[in-house]
Amino acid sequence: MQELIHYTVQKIKELLEHFNEVQALYLSKSFDFDARFDVFLSEVLEYFRTKGNTSHESEVLKIMNRIATVKRGFNPIKMEKIITGRRELLGGFSFNGLEGIYDILMEIYAKENKKLDDAEELISGIIVSLYQNGILDDEKVKEMNSVPKIESFWNSLAEQNTAISGINKKLRLTIIPEDIFLILEKVFLKLI
Numbered sequence: 784m785q786e787l788i789h790y791t792v793q794k795i796k797e798l799l800e801h802f803n804e805v806q807a808l809y810l811s812k813s814f815d816f817d818a819r820f821d822v823f824l825s826e827v828l829e830y831f832r833t834k835g836n837t838s839h840e841s842e843v844l845k846i847m848n849r850i851a852t853v854k855r856g857f858n859p860i861k862m863e864k865i866i867t868g869r870r871e872l873l874g875g876f877s878f879n880g881l882e883g884i885y886d887i888l889m890e891i892y893a894k895e896n897k898k899l900d901d902a903e904e905l906i907s908g909i910i911v912s913l914y915q916n917g918i919l920d921d922e923k924v925k926e927m928n929s930v931p932k933i934e935s936f937w938n939s940l941a942e943q944n945t946a947i948s949g950i951n952k953k954l955r956l957t958i959i960p961e962d963i964f965l966i967l968e969k970v971f972l973k974l975i
Contacts, residue, residue: 786834788895788962795892798827802888806881809874820850820877827884839887846880898957903966905950910970913940927971933964 805823808816824847831840852859853873865872913919927933941951954963 788898788958789965791895795888798888802885842887846883849876850880902954902958906966907970924971924974930964933967937967
């Protein structure tokens with residue numbers, strides 16, 4: 784089942800905000816860092832579990848396990864007991880974990896935003912074409928002040944016009960109808 788991409792982008796933004804807070808704690812060498820990082824990792828893990836993204840879930844678990852291994856007094860690379868420098872080793876693995884989580888979140892964020900940008904470009908082209916052909920004008924755009932009205936307008940266009948119907952099908956390969964309606968709303972708001 785596809786997920787609302789607008790929701791995914793919003794959730795990743797929230798996770799990145801939490802990431803920035805944790806990263807600031809790391810930079811300031813705060814005593815709260817370890818606890819907050821554990822909470823953050825659990826939050827990210829739960830998000831990936833909920834989405835059913837097992838590869839990203841595995842990456843987060845790998846980071847959590849390395850940090851847990853250091854906290855237990857073992858070097859997870861050499862599998863030897865840590866005699867000295869446990870705090871420094873924990874800091875190094877925590878930094879590595881931060882970098883790994885950041886890469887994952889940014890990869891998802893960029894991929895999902897690209898889908899929305901591509902869809903908006905396609906939809907904007909349609910709207911301009913509708914203006915040029917006299918099907919849309921400023922008054923009709925002002926009437927599109929709710930998602931149900933936009934949905935009804937878009938569905939009637941797709942039923943009447945085979946080109947728009949084809950574009951609608953193409954859009955639905957990457958995004959769900961609710962994303963299309965939200966993008967239409969955004970385009971209409973720019974035109975008012």
